[in-house]
Amino acid sequence: MKAVSEVSEKGFPEATPSTAVVWLMNLWAYPLLFIWTLLSILLFPLAFGLGKIFLRWSTERLVRWFIWIYGRVWLLYMSPFVRFERQDMELLDVDKPYLLVVNHFSFFDTFCMALLPIHNIAFAVRSWPFKMVWYRTFMRLARYLDVEGGSWEETLAKSRETFAAGGSVLFFPEGHRSRDGYLQRFHSGGFKVAVAAGVPIVPLCIDGTNQLLPAGRKLMYPCRIKLKILPPIDTTGYSEVDGHVRLRKQVKEQMVKALAAMREEV
Numbered sequence: 001m002k003a004v005s006e007v008s009e010k011g012f013p014e015a016t017p018s019t020a021v022v023w024l025m026n027l028w029a030y031p032l033l034f035i036w037t038l039l040s041i042l043l044f045p046l047a048f049g050l051g052k053i054f055l056r057w058s059t060e061r062l063v064r065w066f067i068w069i070y071g072r073v074w075l076l077y078m079s080p081f082v083r084f085e086r087q088d089m090e091l092l093d094v095d096k097p098y099l100l101v102v103n104h105f106s107f108f109d110t111f112c113m114a115l116l117p118i119h120n121i122a123f124a125v126r127s128w129p130f131k132m133v134w135y136r137t138f139m140r141l142a143r144y145l146d147v148e149g150g151s152w153e154e155t156l157a158k159s160r161e162t163f164a165a166g167g168s169v170l171f172f173p174e175g176h177r178s179r180d181g182y183l184q185r186f187h188s189g190g191f192k193v194a195v196a197a198g199v200p201i202v203p204l205c206i207d208g209t210n211q212l213l214p215a216g217r218k219l220m221y222p223c224r225i226k227l228k229i230l231p232p233i234d235t236t237g238y239s240e241v242d243g244h245v246r247l248r249k250q251v252k253e254q255m256v257k258a259l260a261a262m263r264e265e266v
Contacts, residue, residue, distance in 0.1 A: 071114025
């Protein structure tokens with residue numbers, strides 16, 4: 001097993017957990033993930049019916065809430081091995097729609113979005129997650145956006161529908177997981193949506209999942225995961241012609257600085 005410190009120069013934490021702790025964590029976390037996923041699928045019809053009766057929310061909002069709860073339980077049973085920290089959550093108005101952008105280190109980045117104080121979020125993702133049988137139905141009911149399989153017009157139209165209904169849309173602007181612990185090239189899609197729809201864009205910085213389970217590794221490692229919200233950016237002053245380019249550069253610069261600061265914290 002390679003020590004985590006070997007890749008610390010690429011943005012990974014210095015700490016190297018013992019082999020016994022790593023195996024104990026994985027023997028705990030993977031079976032519980034399977035059990036919790038299976039239990040959630042089996043309980044969903046009953047929970048959905050009760051939610052419709054008592055909450056009277058739209059289908060997509062209700063399913064997004066269930067997905068948020070699914071993530072919250074994941075946070076709970078991972079807590080013996082993972083320390084979760086939330087920073088500046090008060091910057092989000094829970095009743096306001098946003099275009100959220102977050103960096104991408106790990107498969108579990110989406111699970112960590114349960115740290116957010118809002119649940120009504122449509123994720124904009126590539127096509128491959130829709131092929132996962134145990135998640136696909138829930139993603140479609142939640143009206144997640146397949147940005148790889150759909151056109152730009154479809155992405156914008158579905159995003160506008162989400163905003164109009166009071167929900168937010170979340171993009172991973174890198175489009176794929178970073179393999180070196182640093183931000184990769186940002187794509188323009190999410191920034192174009194924010195400008196065209198006239199909604200505030202909120203950068204989110206996540207760190208630590210690159211130690212938990214980075215791309216290309218099977219075993220999870222104990223770690224500390226931080227999720228930080230940066231101040232919302234008003235997009236109404238950005239031109240629909242090229243404003244997304246300026247916005248994309250501005251957001252990436254802010255996120256690079258924020259991630260560096262987060263890694264300097266003890």
